[in-house]
Amino acid sequence: xxxxxxxxxxxxxxxxxxxxxxxxxxxxxxxxxxxxxxxxxxxxxxxxxxxxxxxxxxxxxxxxxxxxxxxxxxxxxxxxxxxxxxxxxxxxxxxxxxxxxxxxxxxxxxxxxxxx
Numbered sequence: 001x002x003x004x005x006x007x008x009x010x011x012x013x014x015x016x017x018x019x020x021x022x023x024x025x026x027x028x029x030x031x032x033x034x035x036x037x038x039x040x041x042x043x044x045x046x047x048x049x050x051x052x053x054x055x056x057x058x059x060x061x062x063x064x065x066x067x068x069x070x071x072x073x074x075x076x077x078x079x080x081x082x083x084x085x086x087x088x089x090x091x092x093x094x095x096x097x098x099x100x101x102x103x104x105x106x107x108x109x110x111x112x113x114x115x116x
Contacts, residue, residue: 013109016055020068023049027087033094062108064101079108 026042026049034040052073063070065082081104086094 013105013112015105016058017047018050018052018055020051020071022051025049029086029089029091029094033091033098037095037098060108062104 026047031042034042052071057074061073061075061077063077063080065080066085068085070077081101083097083100084093086097
C-alpha cells in the first residue's frame with residue numbers, strides 16, 4: 001500500500017513505498033478509499049507501482065508484511081508491521097489497515113522525535 005508516502009509529511013520523516021514486484025497500476029480500492037478518507041488522489045499525486053530499486057537509500061526500512069517474503073534490500077528491516085495483503089478484501093478491511101498504518105506512523109514519528 002502506498003499510503004505512507006502521503007500520510008507522513010513532516011521534517012521528521014520522508015517516506016517512500018515500494019514492493020517486490022510492479023503492477024500495471026496501484027490497487028484501485030486503495031486509491032478510492034484514500035480519496036474517500038483523506039481527500040488524496042494517489043495517482044494524480046504521482047503514485048505508481050515501483051520496486052525497492054526505484055527509491056533512494058533509506059535510514060529506516062519497514063516491511064508492511066502482506067504475507068510475502070521481502071527481498072534483501074541491502075540492510076535489515078527495522079520493523080515488520082505484519083499487515084495483511086488487502087487484494088480482494090472489503091472496504092472495511094482496507095479502512096482497518098489504513099488506520100493501523102496511520103497509528104504505526106504516528107508512533108514511529110513520536111519515537112524518532114524523542115531520539116533527536
